[in-house]
Amino acid sequence: MTEIxxxxxxxxxxxxxxxxxxxxxxxxxxxxxxxxxxxxxVLGVILIAIGIAVALHTxxxxxxxIPVVLIQLATxxxxxxxxxxxxxxxxxxxxxxxxxxxxxxxxxxxxxxG
Amino acid sequence: xxxxTTLIAAIxxxxxxxxxxxxxxMIKGPSILDxxxxxxxxxxxxxxxxxxxxxxxxHTYTLPIMLMIAGTGILGTVAVARFVARRDRAQSREGEx
Numbered sequence: 665m666t667e668i669x670x671x672x673x674x675x676x677x678x679x680x681x682x683x684x685x686x687x688x689x690x691x692x693x694x695x696x697x698x699x700x701x702x703x704x705x706v707l708g709v710i711l712i713a714i715g716i717a718v719a720l721h722t723x724x725x726x727x728x729x730i731p732v733v734l735i736q737l738a739t740x741x742x743x744x745x746x747x748x749x750x751x752x753x754x755x756x757x758x759x760x761x762x763x764x765x766x767x768x769x770x771x772x773x774x775x776x777x778g
Numbered sequence: 779x780x781x782x783t784t785l786i787a788a789i790x791x792x793x794x795x796x797x798x799x800x801x802x803x804m805i806k807g808p809s810i811l812d813x814x815x816x817x818x819x820x821x822x823x824x825x826x827x828x829x830x831x832x833x834x835x836x837h838t839y840t841l842p843i844m845l846m847i848a849g850t851g852i853l854g855t856v857a858v859a860r861f862v863a864r865r866d867r868a869q870s871r872e873g874e875x
Contacts, residue, residue, distance in 0.1 A: 671785040674830045678792040681823045685799035688819060694811050697803075701815045705822040709848075712829035716841075719833040728841035735848040736822075743818060743855035750862045751811050 666718055673715035680708040693758040694751035698744055705740040709733060786834055793827050814858040821851045 680703055687700025713729040751757055752767060759765075797820060804816035825847050828840040 668781060668785070670833050671782060671789065674833050675785060675789050675792070677826055678789050678796065678830065681796040681819075681826055682792050682799075684819055685796040685803070685823075688803045688816060689799050694809065694815070697812060697815050701819045704819065704826065708826050709822065709829075712826050712833075715833050716829050719836060720838065722838070725832075725838055725841060728838070728845055732825075732841075732844050732848045735845075736825075739848075739852040743852050743859070746856055746859035747811055747814060750859045751809075754809070754811065754862065 670715040670719035677708040677711035680704045702744050709736045818855045
């Protein structure tokens with residue numbers, strides 16, 4: 665029974681990876697693709713880590729999985745932030761899709777103040 | 779066919795489709811940032827596949843590899859983002875001249 669629960673958790677994680685890849689292929693500009701791409705990096709890895717913990721249930725597996733999940737939680741936003749910042753400065757952002765652009769106001773204010 | 783076999787087959791099909799779609803975006807990607815995002819997604823899918831393999835075969839051999847991938851996976855994307863920044867600054871400097 666525990667094996668079936670673990671496999672179902674892994675299957676949900678795999679479906680999250682698939683939705684991320686579909687989003688990567690279908691969305692139009694870099695920030696939209698980034699929005700799709702950062703889902704499996706956190707939620708998919710957490711679901712599969714729970715699946716491993718359920719399937720193996722040993723303390724060794726648990727001791728490996730906690731740092732894996734914590735490192736993913738810490739590093740996924742850093743890389744996503746850096747890519748999004750470069751995309752904004754590069755002009756890879758489709759300006760017509762932005763409803764609010766607070767960064768442009770901030771950049772203008774900084775330029776005016778010297 | 780037991781329910782475990784069905785689930786394992788479904789997991790294999792879903793992971794294959796996800797990796798292939800990420801590869802298509804990595805080949806097509808108009809800018810280098812799209813390729814960086816696609817490689818990041820592919821790396822997190824490798825992480826998930828190693829975890830799924832540990833669940834299916836009931837062993838802990840792949841867990842240290844998962845730890846190393848989680849720790850070093852950020853480096854590629856950050857390096858690409860820095861490289862793009864430097865190239866853009868050089869281009870804008872040429873534009874000023």
